[in-house]
Amino acid sequence: MKPGATDVRGDRFSDARDDSPCLLACAKGEGAPSLTGDSVMMLRAFLPSDAEHLAWVYRDAVRGLGVQAYTPAQVEVWALYPDDLAEFGGRLARGVTLVAEVAGRVVAFGQLEPDDHLAFLYCAAAHARRGVASAIYAALEAQAVSRGVAAIHTEASRISRPFFEKQGYTLVEIERVDRFGVEFERFRMRKGLGGGR
Numbered sequence: 001m002k003p004g005a006t007d008v009r010g011d012r013f014s015d016a017r018d019d020s021p022c023l024l025a026c027a028k029g030e031g032a033p034s035l036t037g038d039s040v041m042m043l044r045a046f047l048p049s050d051a052e053h054l055a056w057v058y059r060d061a062v063r064g065l066g067v068q069a070y071t072p073a074q075v076e077v078w079a080l081y082p083d084d085l086a087e088f089g090g091r092l093a094r095g096v097t098l099v100a101e102v103a104g105r106v107v108a109f110g111q112l113e114p115d116d117h118l119a120f121l122y123c124a125a126a127h128a129r130r131g132v133a134s135a136i137y138a139a140l141e142a143q144a145v146s147r148g149v150a151a152i153h154t155e156a157s158r159i160s161r162p163f164f165e166k167q168g169y170t171l172v173e174i175e176r177v178d179r180f181g182v183e184f185e186r187f188r189m190r191k192g193l194g195g196g197r
């Protein structure tokens with residue numbers, strides 16, 4: 001590992017800004033994500049040069065998966081979020097942001113920011129339901145635990161609510177938020193991590 005990089009299992013992962021391609025590799029097999037064929041998924045830390053790819057992943061997830069539970073108007077407003085690429089990249093540079101690659105292509109990402117908040121989790125539609133987000137989530141939760149967090153919370157969509165329930169989250173509150181005059185329902189959810197500060 002090059003200087004400055006930190007193993008995903010370490011407690012300084014957010015400091016990793018190295019371009020090492022693989023900090024955690026998961027091959028298909030027992031205990032690993034279920035990926036098609038011989039595909040191998042790798043998790044690594046976010047790099048500033050990822051912003052454009054992650055904007056694509058974000059829009060693809062929203063348009064390809066969000067459409068199952070939201071109206072076309074809601075989907076289009078939701079998909080606007082990364083349009084200001086500098087702002088989007090700046091947000092992703094905060095906290096712990098992990099990027100998943102399959103066959104060398106960026107397919108998903110997630111972010112812990114601040115330490116007790118799951119801020120982003122998006123998977124490109126063609127790679128959904130193969131355990132990619134679960135692998136990202138497990139690494140982010142491990143980071144939260146290593147930082148002494150007692151409970152982690154998130155704002156889930158109608159799509160991600162069952163995902164978070166499977167991870168052990170419970171519903172705290174249903175919220176209605178307005179984006180450009182379009183109303184969205186989302187779900188404040190929480191998971192106790194045991195111990196913590």
Ligand SMILES: CC(C)(COP(=O)(O)OP(=O)(O)OC[C@H]1O[C@@H](n2cnc3c(N)ncnc32)[C@H](O)[C@@H]1OP(=O)(O)O)[C@@H](O)C(=O)NCCC(=O)NCCS
Nearest residue numbers: 061121122123128129130131132133134157159160162163
């Ligand atoms: C939520 C999301 C990140 C999940 O990504 P993923 O890689 O497909 O998730 P996984 O394959 O790890 O799913 C693990 C489990 O979560 C549950 N799950 C995931 N997506 C689900 C869906 N659309 N409907 C119901 N359950 C779902 C299932 O139990 C799944 O296990 P299974 O496939 O064996 O049944 C993805 O659907 C997405 O990007 N959604 C749009 C964006 C979004 O809502 N992000 C959340 C932040 S607001």
